[in-house]
Each structure stands twice: as structure tokens, then as C-alpha cells.
Amino acid sequence: MAEDTGRIDYAEVMRRLPHRYPFLLVDRAEDFVPATSITGIKNVTHNEPFFPGHFPIDPVMPGVLIVEAMAQTGALLMSKSLDVAVADKVIMFMSIDGVRFRKPARPGDQLRMAVQVIKARGDAYKFRGETFIDGKLAAEAEFMAMAVTVEAPVS
Numbered sequence: 001m002a003e004d005t006g007r008i009d010y011a012e013v014m015r016r017l018p019h020r021y022p023f024l025l026v027d028r029a030e031d032f033v034p035a036t037s038i039t040g041i042k043n044v045t046h047n048e049p050f051f052p053g054h055f056p057i058d059p060v061m062p063g064v065l066i067v068e069a070m071a072q073t074g075a076l077l078m079s080k081s082l083d084v085a086v087a088d089k090v091i092m093f094m095s096i097d098g099v100r101f102r103k104p105a106r107p108g109d110q111l112r113m114a115v116q117v118i119k120a121r122g123d124a125y126k127f128r129g130e131t132f133i134d135g136k137l138a139a140e141a142e143f144m145a146m147a148v149t150v151e152a153p154v155s
Contacts, residue, residue: 006032008076016079017072018086022049025069026076026113035081037116040073046107061105066139067096070129073113074145078125084147094124094144103138105131111138123147 008016008029017024031039044061051059075091078084084091105111112132119126124146131139 006030008032008038008080012080013076016076016084016086018090019072023068024072025065026072029073029076031114032077032080035077035117035120037114038073038077040069040076040111040113040115042069042111042113044105044107044109044111048107051107059107061109063099063101063139066101066105066111066131067099067141067143069111070113070115070127070131070139070141071096071143071145073115074125074127074129074143077115077117077127078145078147082123082147088150089123089147090150091145092148094146096141096143099139099141101139103133103136105133105138109133118142 010028013026013028025042026040027043029038029040050062054060054062071093078091113129115127115129117125118128124144126144128142130137
């Protein structure tokens, strides 16, 4: 979609992130401001592959996957800001600090991951992420990522 709208649709998410089902955790994004901020959207459905084991009687999305969804949102911001081609570079998670979980994510919830750039230096970014469910803070973290060159697979 057009950059001036600040929206990134599912097709563009698929072009910009190397993740695929069941590990792609961003459905779309909005409020994109280059090298500054983005809001990722993840619709949590009852048929997510982790729910049968986490937990069958009271399904809860694993907290580490909420953090991963924030990281993928940050990677989407980086990819679009740096105009990184997935075939040439991949955004790698480098560190995470200050993770706090406030509210569980369950089937039917929509995660809204507000990610802001704290610092950017070349191909490395530091972010502050907050995930909201129904307007309430569900998780928060600071994390870093870097764009690294894709190595050709060994044949």
C-alpha cells in the first residue's frame, strides 16, 4: 500500500518479513512513520497452533510469542524504513530487556503492538514496544534488532 497512508497490508508484510505460518505473527500494520514508529496488528484466533498445548482448558497465547510479535513489528518498521529486500538481508533479533506481561492474550483478542524507535545507528535499531488488548497494556519490552546480509545456503 501507499506509504503516505501509514498502512501496511498483509501482502506487503509477506514481502517484507521472511516468517511464514505458523510463525508469522503480524497480520498488518498501521501508523507507520519511517524510522520512528509503527503499530502492528495480530488477530489471535482459536486455531493458533500453540493453543492445544497452552493450555487446552484455558487457552493463553505464550508470552514469548507476544514478544516475538512485537519484534516482527519492529522488523517490519526497519524493513520499510531501510528498504531492505528479504532476499538480500534479514532482520535479526539481538537483545531484549524489561519484559513485563500485564494481561493474557486469548482467542478472539486483537494485539495492537505499538513500537517506537529509541535509537537507530546504521542497520541496528533499538525499540520500545507495548502490546495492547482492548486498549489495555498486555505486554511491554525494549529490544534491539539488526539487518544482516543473507548468507547463501550450503549445497
